Amino acid sequence: MSLTDLPYPVDFLSEVLPERIVQIHHDNHHKGYLTKLNEFIDKNMKYNATYLKDLVKGAWGHVGLERYAGGLYNHYLYWWTLTASNCTNGAPIGKLLTDIISKWGTFEVFQSRFDDLAKVTFGNGWTWLCVDKTGLQLLNSYYQLSPLMNTGDNICYPVLGIDLWEHSYYLKYTSDRDAYISDFWKIVDWDIVEYFYEKYASELTAVPF
């Protein structure tokens, strides 16, 4: 596997995430997960020729997969669901909006619940909007774990995640993680998130990175 390029120029998110953060995050951190995953697969050839999404789904209990397949997948979802602030409507418009309102009452309440979960994450992790067999959920995970790794009926298919590791925001926001969480909404690409929701997650299928 080689690392897919960002789906936009490196300064595309710069109203919230400056070029330097995006460049280091993608070319160093994200790529690092790919390097480590390739090393891991070299030593564990039974995982060769498995799709990334399936490596993530089967990761529970296998530290190498939890860290490196998780890290690789999570960052793809992150980059693909972000866009320039002037390229997004700031909210979904179709079935996803209807289902968010059905679950949380208003879109603002959904955002507020998402923010609350993100703010209480201690150390490294992610906050997710995902879909399980009962519908939309908000979940936290630590390190590079993903709700895709949940076993049995608890599996939850993510459509949007915020990376809360310090490397995601530190060069601009330093200790003010709450400001990053608040600004994150300006660059969410709701068109893509809705697409992932309707085509994959609602069908209880993983976005096929």
Next chain:
Amino acid sequence: MLFRRFAKFTLPKLPFTDNSLEPIYDKKTISFHWGKHHQTYVDKLNQAVGENDYTLLDIIQNQSQNSLPLRNHGGGHYNHCLFWLCLGSNSSEQPSGKLLAHIQKQWGDFSKFKNEFNQAAINTFGSGWAWLSVNPEGKLVISSSQNQDNPLMKGIFKANAVPFFTIDVWEHAYYLQYQNKRPEFVDKFWKVVNWKQVEDMYEKYALQQRPVPVDKILG
């Protein structure tokens, strides 16, 4: 209540000036690390302690296994205090005396010990710390922990030991200057270690199996 309860824990003064570790560890990083991150741990620790009259050592050793906020924020306060005590300019790059002799006895030479400690620091996944401690058998042990966990924490750390030397490998500890290059930060850290203070904590506390009272030492 007509008066506010006096906050129990406070952010101690740094035992060095904020620019004295340049260029290894710059003033901007120190001021955020101490003034924002460590201050936040102190504030949240005070909230978590509430009206209880715990000492910091009691929180670390005993209360941490009963309360996640005490574990996270008590750990954060203690660990950062120990970290500041380990830092200083005019580093001699390695200890002398009893501590050096002990390291050489266990590892053969200082560079083998340094490599093992560096690997513990570099290979910590996510946020955490690497530690040098004395265990109940009197041996030096290198270990690492996640988040703000500490080798003193009973019920959390499998084999408790008394730490006296540590490096913070949360990204905030080095990201402004080193970004993803944690190995470079870990390598350069040795140039700003205050060995005199570290040896003092080793001889007076760790060797006696007494936890280092970091908040009292910093005053």
